Amino acid sequence: MLHLAYMAEFPKKLQKKLSERKAQNAFRRLPTPHNLMDFSSNDYLGLAKNEAIYADTFQLLLKKGISENGASGSRLLTGNHSLYAELETRLCEFHAVESALVFNSGYDANLGFFSAVPQRGDFVFYDELIHASIRDGIKMGNAKSYKFKHNDLEDLKSKILLSLQAESRSTDCEVYIVTESVFSMDGDTPDLKAMSDFGKKEGYHLIIDEAHAIGVFGKNGSGIVQHMAIQDAIFARIVTFGKSIGAHGAAIIGSKALVDYLINFSRSFIYTTALSPHTIATISSAYRYLGTQEGESTEGCYKIIFLVLN
Numbered sequence: 001m002l003h004l005a006y007m008a009e010f011p012k013k014l015q016k017k018l019s020e021r022k023a024q025n026a027f028r029r030l031p032t033p034h035n036l037m038d039f040s041s042n043d044y045l046g047l048a049k050n051e052a053i054y055a056d057t058f059q060l061l062l063k064k065g066i067s068e069n070g071a072s073g074s075r076l077l078t079g080n081h082s083l084y085a086e087l088e089t090r091l092c093e094f095h096a097v098e099s100a101l102v103f104n105s106g107y108d109a110n111l112g113f114f115s116a117v118p119q120r121g122d123f124v125f126y127d128e129l130i131h132a133s134i135r136d137g138i139k140m141g142n143a144k145s146y147k148f149k150h151n152d153l154e155d156l157k158s159k160i161l162l163s164l165q166a167e168s169r170s171t172d173c174e175v176y177i178v179t180e181s182v183f184s185m186d187g188d189t190p191d192l193k194a195m196s197d198f199g200k201k202e203g204y205h206l207i208i209d210e211a212h213a214i215g216v217f218g219k220n221g222s223g224i225v226q227h228m229a230i231q232d233a234i235f236a237r238i239v240t241f242g243k244s245i246g247a248h249g250a251a252i253i254g255s256k257a258l259v260d261y262l263i264n265f266s267r268s269f270i271y272t273t274a275l276s277p278h279t280i281a282t283i284s285s286a287y288r289y290l291g292t293q294e295g296e297s298t299e300g301c302y303k304i305i306f307l308v309l310n
């Protein structure tokens with residue numbers, strides 16, 4: 001009875017939207033679990049099912065004497081368990097960067113970055129095919145934002161020129177440019193070298209989301225930015241652990257000042273329960289795996305798959 005009473009109260013406007021979705025043949029349903037062979041997930045390297053990583057994670061928790069199931073609070077309160085610092089140090093070494101800050105997911109990382117970093121009076125320029133999490137973060141922030149044509153540096157340059165000329169801007173106005181190093185739908189990559197040269201020359205801040213490059217491009221899967229040796233020209237990189245790493249979570253990597261700023265102002269970092277020790281141990285183990293000889297071969301594997309598909 002209760003159930004029926006609740007159903008009757010479902011708002012008409014929302015019901016209308018659901019009906020429209022169905023009429024457009026675009027109604028989303030959760031898939032049922034199956035035992036089919038995986039040709040479609042983001043687990044590009046099969047690390048989510050890798051037994052060595054599973055066993056290593058267990059050993060790491062045993063060695064550290066960690067038996068907690070959950071983090072128990074946000075990282076600024078009780079949730080900052082010892083595995084976090086170890087993982088962040090590992091990420092800095094692996095990704096040749098000064099500082100790293102782990103977030104609960106790539107979605108959280110992008111929301112937390114773009115809602116907090118660009119300020120009122122600043123400008124954000126984003127590739128028209130950029131991930132939804134970046135768009136959502138930009139919408140939550142106070143900076144003006146403009147999209148540029150997919151992977152088109154000339155369009156980016158002219159959009160910046162036009163916008164900066166048209167708007168009255170303050171002397172301390174900052175320009176942020178964001179793109180992905182591999183776009184998931186077509187697997188294509190912008191000319192990051194040209195983009196970073198341009199950003200460096202003009203004093204603009206470049207942010208690269210490496211969600212789909214980590215694990216599969218660059219030495220030991222360290223990503224395209226490092227492969228091109230342009231990391232020093234990048235303001236921030238977003239690396240995620242739910243795809244090739246086969247786990248869950250993400251990190252923003254950049255300068256110490258950036259990490260200090262995010263710890264203080266990034267709301268999706270501050271107001272949420274931290275990841276469990278088990279998840280952090282899994283990410284650490286997966287990175288350890290990438291650092292081994294087996295990990296080294298992942299880049300080659302991906303190149304072969306890429307060649308076959310193209």
Ligand SMILES: Cc1ncc(COP(=O)(O)O)c(C=O)c1O
Nearest residue numbers: 105106107131209211240242249
């Ligand atoms: C480019 C990009 N950034 C961020 C995310 C979000 O990452 P996560 O799944 O860890 O929330 C995704 C996931 O699809 C993505 O493709």
